[in-house]
Amino acid sequence: MFLAAEGSHNPILPIWQELVVGTIAFALLVFVLLKFVMPRMETMYQARVDAIEGGLKRAEAAQAEANQLLEQYRAQLAEVRTEAARIRDDARADAEGIRQDILAKAREESDRIIAAGKEQLVAERTTIVRELRTEVGTLAVDLAGKIVGESLADEARRAGTVDRFLNGLESAGAR
Known part of the structure; x- marks a missing residue:
């Protein structure tokens, strides 16, 4: 039956039994x-979306935390730099103070x-003037004694003669 039907059948139109089946x-x-495959696919799809979104949220949170830590680091670095500058300035001021103290002590010691x-x-x-006066006086008395011809052994006479002689020398040197 199919053989006879096949020969008379139009190839453009399908057989209605095949359409029903x-x-x-x-x-x-x-x-x-729809009943079995799609719910499982939807569950897997949702799990994948959640994993991706969770990963993005975790990445954003990690990025925010990293930015916060970076800002803290920068703030600490600025604070440390400020502290280092203050310590340097204090050290320079202390060094200048010590330098001034040393210079003042050196000046005092030098003046002393x-x-x-x-x-x-x-x-x-x-002492030298006294010794020279004594020596010059003795020499002057001896010379004066030889010139005058008298002895100037008397101490009062000798002292007076020496003083006159030295005063004469000083007045001659002052001119």
């Missing part, structure tokens, strides 16, 4: 897909040494 099979396939040297020079000059 195909429609039932398609409907059954759609039902199985110069004053002691001047005092020593004055004392030595006084």
Whole structure:
């Protein structure tokens, strides 16, 4: 029967029995897909979306935390730099103060040494002048005694003669 029917059948129009069986099979396939496969696919799709969105949220949170830590680091770095600058300035000020103290002590010591040297020079000059007066006086008395021909052994006479002689020398040197 199919052989005879096949020969007379129009190839453009499908056989209606095949259409019914195909429609039932398609409907059954759609039902199985909608009932069993699609919910599982939807669950997997939602899990994947949640994982991606969760990953994005975690990445955003991590980025925000990293930015916050970066800002804290920058603030701490600025604070440390400010503190270091303050410490440097304090050290410079302390060094300048120490330098000034050392210079002041050195000036005081220098002034003290110069004053002691001047005092020593004055004392030595006084001693030398006294020794020279005595020596010059003795020589003058001896020479005067030889010139005058009398002995100037008397101490009062000798002192008067020496003083007159030295005063004469000083007045001659002052001119």
